[in-house]
Amino acid sequence: MRSRCTLHKTRLAAFQTFCEGRGWTAEPTKGDYEVLRMRHPDRRFPLIVHDRHDAPEHYTTWGESARMLGPFLRARTQESSHDR
Secondary structure, eight states: OOEEEEEEGGGHHHHHHHHHTTTOEEEOOOTTTEEEEEEOTTOSSOEEEEOOTTOSSEEEEOTHHHHHHHHHHHHHHHHHHHOO
């Protein structure tokens, strides 16, 4: 499933760090629209995040990136609730 409004552009570096902590390795991006491409040794497909140039605030996630986004957002929510 694809999401075009979940990963805010200011959170890309934190998302990449989160994925690296779970075994993903960054690869060079391909094309003008990719902003993040990662690969995991146990996964068949790469994790890819796209930028839609007409979307000022969010990136498009799908496939592996959409699957990793849920745990990333839950972890951020748990961190912010512990800070209170």
